Amino acid sequence: MSAAVINSNNRLSTAWRRIPGAWRQPLTVVGLVLAASWLVVALLAPWISPQDPLAQGPALYQAPSAAHLLGTDELGRDVFSRVLWGARISIPLAMLLVSLAFTIGGTLGGLAGYLGGWVDEVVMRGADFVFAVPTILLAMAVVAALGPGLFHAVLAVVLVSWPGIARVVRGLVRTTMESEYVAVGRLLGSPTHRALTVDVLPNVAGPVIVLAALEIGNAILLLSALSFLGLGARPPDAEWGSMVSTGAQHFEAWWIGVFPGVAIVSIVLAFNFLGDSLRDAFDPKAIIKARGA
Amino acid sequence: MALVFLCLGVSVMAFVLTHIVPNDPAVANLGDRASSDPVAVRLYREHFGLDKPLPVQYVVYLGNLLHGDLGESEQSRRAVRTDLAEYIPATAELAITSMVLACLLGITLGVIAALRRNRLTDQVLRVVSLGGMSTPQFWLALVALYVFFYQLSWVPGSGRLDAAVLPPPHLTGLFTIDSLAAGQFDVFVNSVQHLILPACVLAAFNMGLFTRFTRSAVLEVLENDYVRTARAKGLPELTVVFRHVLRAASPPILTVVGLAFGNVMTGTVLVENIFSWPGIGQYSYRSATALDLPAIVGVMLFVAIVYILVNMVVDILYGVVDPRIRLA
Numbered sequence: 001m002s003a004a005v006i007n008s009n010n011r012l013s014t015a016w017r018r019i020p021g022a023w024r025q026p027l028t029v030v031g032l033v034l035a036a037s038w039l040v041v042a043l044l045a046p047w048i049s050p051q052d053p054l055a056q057g058p059a060l061y062q063a064p065s066a067a068h069l070l071g072t073d074e075l076g077r078d079v080f081s082r083v084l085w086g087a088r089i090s091i092p093l094a095m096l097l098v099s100l101a102f103t104i105g106g107t108l109g110g111l112a113g114y115l116g117g118w119v120d121e122v123v124m125r126g127a128d129f130v131f132a133v134p135t136i137l138l139a140m141a142v143v144a145a146l147g148p149g150l151f152h153a154v155l156a157v158v159l160v161s162w163p164g165i166a167r168v169v170r171g172l173v174r175t176t177m178e179s180e181y182v183a184v185g186r187l188l189g190s191p192t193h194r195a196l197t198v199d200v201l202p203n204v205a206g207p208v209i210v211l212a213a214l215e216i217g218n219a220i221l222l223l224s225a226l227s228f229l230g231l232g233a234r235p236p237d238a239e240w241g242s243m244v245s246t247g248a249q250h251f252e253a254w255w256i257g258v259f260p261g262v263a264i265v266s267i268v269l270a271f272n273f274l275g276d277s278l279r280d281a282f283d284p285k286a287i288i289k290a291r292g293a
Numbered sequence: 294m295a296l297v298f299l300c301l302g303v304s305v306m307a308f309v310l311t312h313i314v315p316n317d318p319a320v321a322n323l324g325d326r327a328s329s330d331p332v333a334v335r336l337y338r339e340h341f342g343l344d345k346p347l348p349v350q351y352v353v354y355l356g357n358l359l360h361g362d363l364g365e366s367e368q369s370r371r372a373v374r375t376d377l378a379e380y381i382p383a384t385a386e387l388a389i390t391s392m393v394l395a396c397l398l399g400i401t402l403g404v405i406a407a408l409r410r411n412r413l414t415d416q417v418l419r420v421v422s423l424g425g426m427s428t429p430q431f432w433l434a435l436v437a438l439y440v441f442f443y444q445l446s447w448v449p450g451s452g453r454l455d456a457a458v459l460p461p462p463h464l465t466g467l468f469t470i471d472s473l474a475a476g477q478f479d480v481f482v483n484s485v486q487h488l489i490l491p492a493c494v495l496a497a498f499n500m501g502l503f504t505r506f507t508r509s510a511v512l513e514v515l516e517n518d519y520v521r522t523a524r525a526k527g528l529p530e531l532t533v534v535f536r537h538v539l540r541a542a543s544p545p546i547l548t549v550v551g552l553a554f555g556n557v558m559t560g561t562v563l564v565e566n567i568f569s570w571p572g573i574g575q576y577s578y579r580s581a582t583a584l585d586l587p588a589i590v591g592v593m594l595f596v597a598i599v600y601i602l603v604n605m606v607v608d609i610l611y612g613v614v615d616p617r618i619r620l621a
Contacts, residue, residue: 026416027416027419027420125302128299128302129299129302129303129306129597130306131555131600132299132303132596132597132600132601133303133306133307133555133593133596133597133600134555134556134558134559134562134596134600135555135559136558136559136562136563137558137559137562137577137581137589137592137593137596138593140562140577140578140581140582141307141581141589141593143581144581144582144584144589145584217426217427221427221429224429225429225430225431225559225563228429228431228563229562229563229566229578230582231581231582241429241431244429244431244432244435245431247435248435248567251439251443254439257432257435258436261429261432261435261436264428264429264432265424265427265428265429265432268427268428268429269423269424269427272423272426272427273423276419276423276505
């Protein structure tokens with residue numbers, strides 16, 4: 001029996017060792033588990049939440065108890081259910097806007113890095129303008145102009161987040177294009193699209209994945225901040241930022257605002273853990289340098 | 294030159310963004326009754342030049358900008374410049390204090406994390422710094438207020454001073470400095486008590502950022518031969534860290550500190566609103582929700598100029614810490 005245990009232990013530990021170093025970091029595991037659980041919650045919220053997030057009950061301002069795990073809010077709604085449902089708003093929207101931002105930023109940055117010249121000049125100066133204005137100021141101006149609402153808030157966040165991605169992609173593409181093996185490939189007569197797919201893409205993909213993990217965290221933060229200010233989701237939507245804002249008006253019932261905030265912290269932290277460990281796994285200098293360039 | 298160019302760009306961007314809008318500023322500012330009156334709306338548009346075509350509006354705006362006129366706020370009915378002058382010192386006091394806190398803490402913790410690489414201290418600091426970067430500032434501000442004001446009463450609540458305390462005579466607009474200059478020690482203590490909590494909340498994000506970047510910058514330097522030489526010479530560890538490592542690691546840290554200025558401004562919008570801090574963060578929020586276009590463009594322009602100046606100072610500091618850049 002003992003032999004079997006040792007054997008399986010061995011097998012486990014070899015399997016464990018085969019996982020790349022970054023994934024064995026305890027914080028990476030924590031990040032992965034947290035992010036995955038939130039994804040599951042977002043998918044299953046309608047089935048696992050004990051109550052309808054919008055259903056008002058007779059019990060107002062109930063402190064956390066067995067009946068209401070995280071208490072009830074000023075309209076008697078179950079805070080726990082609302083926090084679970086909040087994942088259905090924040091996570092898909094953050095993913096949507098990060099993919100939008102990456103499509104725009106990646107395309108523009110890639111073109112700027114590949115073509116150089118005036119295209120590069122125009123794209124990078126455009127990015128500079130956006131960089132010079134703090135994200136929330138720009139986002140507030142956009143949302144105020146378009147009118148408050150979740151969709152407009154998403155557009156605003158896309159608008160302020162593409163330049164960071166464009167810069168990184170441009171830097172990576174340029175570094176790769178200047179490398180000797182791309183030059184050699186050209187000398188050997190391989191076509192441009194081959195240089196792009198075989199040489200450039202793999203070099204850009206890794207750091208971009210890292211950046212995406214970090215950007216999802218930032219997107220959730222900014223989106224919830226806009227909702228907190230009343231420019232994104234609006235009551236009665238079960239959105240974390242606007243739930244914290246409601247909690248701010250009911251200080252004595254601290255659970256109304258504290259728990260949605262804990263939800264934001266835990267999911268953003270999860271993506272930051274992932275991004276941070278992955279950054280160590282890929283060349284740690286690549287991203288920092290491209291960002292500073 | 295770059296400064297002028299960037300200002301032009303930012304003003305065009307801000308202008309276009311805020312003027313091609315489906316929402317009507319006249320409606321936003323006049324209120325329901327007045328905005329249903331076509332005459333009032335027309336007069337309002339004429340007063341603020343909104344009846345002219347957009348390029349004309351922009352040229353007029355630029356012309357005024359050249360002699361320092363940012364236009365009139367549609368909300369306060371005062372010159373935007375006057376508004377900014379009133380609100381900037383409050384934000385400056387808050388932002389500078391938080392940046393100093395974030396730099397001191399972040400760089401120290403980053404150095405410690407690098408020296409203790411992959412040990413328990415490093416892991417704990419990783420959680421702390423990433424935690425700082427993952428916590429929504431509006432939530433942190435509320436929790437801090439709840440704990441330290443509502444429950445413990447360690448700090449006074451919102452605002453820059455207690456209601457009963459008169460502001461010190463105006464000198465710089467920074468209450469801490471003005472009160473010391475006037476010798477009003479009690480006012481100084483009161484303003485510090487009001488400042489400390491919002492400044493700490495505002496510092497959390499950048500503290501985390503600086504810790505991460507300092508750690509990686511220091512790690513890169515620690516691999517160098519001259520660090521081993523310095524240690525082999527028997528120099529005390531502190532001397533090695535300060536004279537050899539930190540100096541060589543400072544350019545990337547400086548870059549991040551310069552860029553982090555934008556984070557502070559983002560934070561002030563949220564923190565000022567929660568702490569009722571009468572600064573440009575609150576002003577810009579009020580202007581944005583009221584579609585006060587001259588005020589929004591004015592704030593953006595001002596902040597962009599400060600951002601550019603900060604990063605120019607960073608460029609100069611590169612030369613100070615790195616003789617190779619000075620020579621180049």
